[in-house]
Amino acid sequence: MPSLRSMSAVLAAALLAVTTAACGSGSGEEPLTDDALVVYSGRxxxxxxxxxxxxxxxxxxxxxxxxxxxxxxxxxxxxEGENTKADLFFSQDAGALGALGKADRLETLDPATTGKVLDGFADPQGHWVATSARARVVAYDPKQVPEAETWTTVDEVLDPKYKGKIGYAPSNASFQSFVTALRVTKGEAGAKKWLEDFKANEPKAYDNNILVLDAVDSGQVGLGLINHYYWYERVAEKGASAVNAKIRFLGSDDPGALVNVAGVGILKGSNQKPAATKAIDYLLSPEGQQYFADETAEYPVVEGVKSTKHDIVPLAELKRSSVDLNSLDSLEKTLALLDEVGLT
Structure with missing residues (x-):
């Protein structure tokens, strides 16, 4: 049984809040129809x-x-199973796609589609393909923590000298994926010990990554755990000279160097498979990839596409965590561990 199936009380409440909207209107009033391509978007x-x-x-x-x-x-x-009206699932992270793949709810994509992306950015079984990628980084205030410029592991934030100086966003899906990567790489006991040591450093919780970056940039904290694109968007908005915070790509096989993806998969039973395939191919086209590279400062996953707005280290040059992205599907266990440790 897939791990996401039993998210009962919390998910049931969350599902009541999921809104339905036509792409063109955004009104939230129009019912889903069988003659359109229906996308369930976690983005x-x-x-x-x-x-x-x-x-x-x-x-x-x-x-x-x-x-x-x-x-x-x-x-x-x-x-919903086979009764779903969804044709395409556009996920913010690989874990949710992995859960659907394990439950046999995703079609096998055409190799011509999955073959468009860089190695490692499509499910080996062909259930999903990435559309963009984002790297976990450590944001730091160079006045308070200049040594972060050379870090290669996220374990550095556990040093007691950083007590009260770390910002994080516990409710953010990317932070939760990072914790899942901790569990995969360190085991359950190792991840729990890491989180307990992290809590002992009295990290400051924020509602989102933007607020974490704000806190680092203003000097309220010396360190922050965020995704790379928040910093690049800030630099594009204000100019590099106006942004005090810096970011460190850890550049190692470390949970803190996790590169997660947004991606798509076609639901089994869809009567819009040709349209869904065409949609995926568009998202992987030069135009679609340029959108992610320029407008969201994420990494394009197709070779040869570069941002015209952001000077980002190329994805192919990043040394990143070797965690199998499909293994990030165990969110329920991650949330239970965070709750047990007291970091929710």
């Missing part, structure tokens, strides 16, 4: 609605979107 509407509109224009496909959290939508898709 934020503000981030991806523009590219989905571009997709409509480029392909001539009528797209309708239901937005929500990736894990909540994955749980809903497992409950």
């Amino acid at each position: 934020n509407e503000n981030l991806v609605a523009p590219v989905l509109k571009k997709l409509e224009a480029a392909t001539g496909i009528d797209v309708q979107v239901r937005y929500g959290g990736s894990s909540e939508l994955a749980a809903q898709l497992l409950e």
Whole structure:
């Protein structure tokens, strides 16, 4: 039984909050229809609605979107089973896609589609393919923690000298994926010990990664655990000279060097498989990949596409965690561990 199926009370409440919206209107009032390509999107509407509109224009496909959290939508898709109206699942992270793949709810994609991306950015079984990638980084205040410039492991933040000087976003899906990577690499006991040591350093919790970066940039904390693109977006907005915070790519096989993905998979039983395949191919096209590279400061996953707005270290040059992205599907265990340690 897939791990996401039993997220009962919390997920049930979250599912009630999932809104339905047509891509073009954003009204949340239009019912999903069988003659449109229905996308369940765990990606934020503000981030991806523009590219989905571009997709409509480029392909001539009528797209309708239901937005929500990736894990909540994955749980809903497992409950809906073959009765779902969804044709395409657009996930914020690989874990939710992995859960659906393990539950045999995703079609096998055409190798011509999965073969478009860089090695390691498609499911080996062909159940899903990445559309963009993001790296975990350590944001740091060079005045308080200049030594972070040379770090290669996230374990450095456990040093007691950083007590009260670390920011993190416990409710953020990317932080939770990082903790899942901790569990995969260190084992359950090792991950629990890491989190207990982290808690002992009295980290400061923030609602999101933007606020974590704000805290580092203003000197409220010396360190922050975030994704790379928040910093690049800040630099693009204000200019490098106006941003005090720096970021460190750990550049090692370490949970803190996790490169997670947003990705897509086609739901089994979809009567829109050709349209869904066409949509995926658009997201992997030069135009689609350029959108992610420029507008969201994420990594394109197709070779040869570079951002025209952000000077980001190329994805192919990053040394990253070797964690199998499909193994990030055990979110339920991660949330239970965070709750047990008291970091929720």
